[in-house]
Amino acid sequence: xxxxxxxxxxxxxxxxxxxxxxxxxxxxxxxxxxxxxxxxxxxxxxxxxxxxxxxxxxxxxxxxxxxxxxxxxxxxxxxxxxxxxxxxxxxxxxxxxxxxxxxxxxxxxxxxxxxxxxxx
Amino acid sequence: xxxxxxxxxxxxxxxxxxxxxxxxxxxxxxxxxxxxxxxxxxxxxxxxxxxxxxxxxxxxxxxxxxxxxxxxxxxxxxxxxxxxxxxxxxxxxxxxxxxxxxxxxx
Numbered sequence: 331x332x333x334x335x336x337x338x339x340x341x342x343x344x345x346x347x348x349x350x351x352x353x354x355x356x357x358x359x360x361x362x363x364x365x366x367x368x369x370x371x372x373x374x375x376x377x378x379x380x381x382x383x384x385x386x387x388x389x390x391x392x393x394x395x396x397x398x399x400x401x402x403x404x405x406x407x408x409x410x411x412x413x414x415x416x417x418x419x420x421x422x423x424x425x426x427x428x429x430x431x432x433x434x435x436x437x438x439x440x441x442x443x444x445x446x447x448x449x450x
Numbered sequence: 451x452x453x454x455x456x457x458x459x460x461x462x463x464x465x466x467x468x469x470x471x472x473x474x475x476x477x478x479x480x481x482x483x484x485x486x487x488x489x490x491x492x493x494x495x496x497x498x499x500x501x502x503x504x505x506x507x508x509x510x511x512x513x514x515x516x517x518x519x520x521x522x523x524x525x526x527x528x529x530x531x532x533x534x535x536x537x538x539x540x541x542x543x544x545x546x547x548x549x550x551x552x553x554x555x556x
Contacts, residue, residue, distance in 0.1 A: 435480065437545075
């Protein structure tokens, strides 16, 4: 059974960079059939796609976040990472990692999510 | 930019009732999905490619539609179906989510 697990600091200071990693177990991140992506959800609000990465390193970003987002992938450790720079209070959210099908784009496996809050 | 508009925002219903949720896209994409999210949980894929049920999803859930108009139907609401439902459109290497419809107990 595929499992995804987010990890990283739960508190980030304004203007700093948010960094999260998603570790994948029970399957290979080097599959040709899937992207690996990040989706966030501010408290009490809806879902927002952040971006995806393919195992070969090609990336796709939400245009509204593109200037601040960097995704990377480490196939040797079966994990991928998110960096979001210059964070503000608007970036407080639960951050999910997910597997997305190359054909059709369905997000079929999700991590449990990790809450990232901006500290004073 | 594609915008997905879900309606209604909230539905108040009783167990056993039939539910119809709508998702309208500002332009067509490649594939439309539906997800269910319960409080404190990650979303769960229900329907992909507009009408195909994901693995393990009961057949009371069905999806239909094409181009810019899509529908999720729950034939008979079970107590565990009270949740928020999101549609998601994939197209041009972009993923867009609707704002969600909450199905609550009446």
